[in-house]
Amino acid sequence: MTSMQQLYLLVPLAPLAGALIAGLGGRAIGRAGAHWAAILGVTVSFLASVAIFFDVMNGNVFNGSVYTWLTSGETRFEIGFLIDRLTVLMMVVVTFVSLMVHVYTIGYMADDPGYQRFFAYIALFTFSMLMLVMANNFLQLFFGWEAVGLVSYLLIGFWYTRPTAIYANLKAFLVNRVGDFGFLLGIGLILANFGTLDYAAVFAQSSGMVKTTIEIIPGAPWLLMSVICICLFIGAMGKSAQFPLHVWLPDSMEGPTPISALIHAATMVTAGIFMVSRMSPLFELSEAALSFVLVIGGITAFFMALIAVVQYDIKRVIAYSTLSQLGYMTVALGASAYSVGMFHLMTHAFFKAVLFLGAGSVIIALHHEQDMRKMGGLRKYMPITYLTMLIGALANAGLPPFAGFFSKDSILEAVHLSHTPGAGFAYLMVLAGVFVGGLYSFRLIFYAFHGKERFAAHDAGHGAAKDEHGHDAGHGHVVPHESPAVVTLPLIMLAIPSIAAGWTIGTVLYGGYFGSAIFIAPEHEGMAEMAQEYHGVISMMLHGLTSLPFWFALAGAATAWYLYIARPDLPAVLRQKAGVLVTILEEKYGFDRFNDWFFAGGARALGGGLWKFGDVTIIDGFMVNGTARVVGWIGGLVRLFQSGYIYQYAFTMIIGVFVLLTLWFRHA
DSSP states (O other): OOHHHHHHHHHHHHHHHHHHHHHHOGGHHHHHHHHHHHHHHHHHHHHHHHHHHHHHHTOOEEEEEEEEEEEEEEEEEEEEEEESHHHHHHHHHHHHHHHHHHHHHHHHTTTTTTTTHHHHHHHHHHHHHHHEEEEBBHHHHHHHHHHHHHHHHHHHHHHHSSSSHHHHHHHHHHHHHHHHHHHHHHHHHHHHSOOOOOHHHHHHHHGTTTTTHHHHHHHHEEEHHHHHHHHHHHHHHHHHTTTTTTHHHHGGEEESSSHHIIIIIIIIIHHHHHHHHHHHHTTTTTTHHHHHHHHHHHHHHHHHHHHHHOOHHHHHHHHHHHHHHHHHHHHHTTTTTTHHHHHHHHHHHHHHHHHHHHHHHHHHTTTOOOOOGGGOOGGTTTHHHHHHHHHHHHHHHHHHHHHHHHHHHHHHHHHHOOOOOOOHHHHHHHHHHHHHHHHHHHHHHHHHHSSHHHHHHHHHHOOOBBOTTTTTTTTSSSOOOOOOOOHHHHHHHHHHHHGGGGGHHHHHHOOOOOOOSSSSOTTTOOOHHHHHHHHOOOHHHHHTTTTTHHHHHHHHHHHHHHHIIOTTTHHHHHHHHHTHHHHHTTTGGGHHHHHHIEEEEEEHHHHHHHIIIIIIIIIIIIIIIIHHHHHHHHHHHHHHHHHHHHHHHHHHHHHHHHHHHHHHHHHH
């Protein structure tokens, strides 16, 4: 094994080692030992990823097996790595964001009794995601896929004494199982029809399978590639929280803020986007699958953004923002602009991590208060948190020169140029979503950091004594203050790429960065047209100032300013006037209610019916108690003849002899 291959192994194994030490070390290593083990593991992984990144940029691509798990006939099930430009981009983003979250966790979870357990989980989460992105075959991909699902279950329900946390992690687990069922069907179809689970071998055979059909319903042939791609995308719908499998993501806010940032920014939810990009040689062979991806992404991008506008929980606003941004990435994939989807994945990882970790900083300062109605005026108390979150909001809204502008604008352009059926609908959705994105991003900033201080008024309601500034005197309300450096430093480190990551657009999108890692069919020429129109970062920003998306985003921000700074009395009036529309958004279109009634209620009713009929009536009533009753009845009958009286025995014997003689004479 070469030194570079050893370095490949080090990337996932270092966080795994950190997780094992933090999780099993107990009192021997203590709290400090746990966080040092986990952080050191992820730091080693990040540095190794950077080294591998530069090695790949020098043209050294690797695709090979590391370990054969089992062999069944001609099929080998292996652990292997595919290290190309798509992989290394994900490796660097995942390890960097994860490292920042690990450092931030020291401050955020300082007083939590589950401190060591939390570090073990997040390091294990990083290991799982790295195994997923580095895979060169579907077996390892599925292992990483399920592992991130399992660890997310543990993390969302980290505070397991809260009923809401247990409900949320069970919901996440079950919804992901729905998507994973489709994903497993897709992998099963690949193994059945291609005879291998190795990416390279499947991609090499795929062009010859374009016309192949299968009959799921007898007499109705379907194109094999379409069925495989749609099944794989159903898996992505679960992991990347696309409509209608989006319902688990907002509830994942029940976990501690660092894991909200890790799930939403760099790991789990981006797994689906990465997987579809990796499978571009398959998806390019199915227009039906691409149309399906476009429409689902468009619906998610717009309709989930609308819900963010009516949320008051600061973390839930950002959660619905994540849903919307994932919709944008999905739309890019459907428009065959895989590189644009991956570019937005990268920029989004930075600015979304900033927003979540900034929200966590606010939550710490306000003693775990998450309701924005009990915030306001925080910018003078928390200048670093405010500035970094403002950068995150500007990037999220897609305003130049911030990172989100370049990736979001490129998605809109790619969808506009796409000829795939459904592209027109998707374009309208993402364009409308730009306005809503500007609105909810700045609604959060203005609501939490500007205006009057509502946290003091909130505490006044609890009868706390006030000083001359209107704040609590004594031990009542503590004036919010900036978080410690261990919290603010990761915010600053993530804010820098939230500004500058977009400036790499020339290299990533139009400089042939992805090379052969992504395949685009000749008939999908949108990216080629965009390359011809690109004339540099400055030119793109200047052109952006005249484009519709920029003015839509600006209009959204201006609307937020008017509603929450100029006329803070208006939102309440608008909510009242909107009536049923606000109710629909507050009810999240009724998905949760329907799922609770139909799926959860149906499962409970089915379980109750099976218990009453199957368990109580059939098993207990008929089999167990019924058998006992039959034995008892026979015993009672026999008891009649076992009375102890000689005359009864003699009489019985005479009747017995009489019956035997009768039978004997009948047959004689």
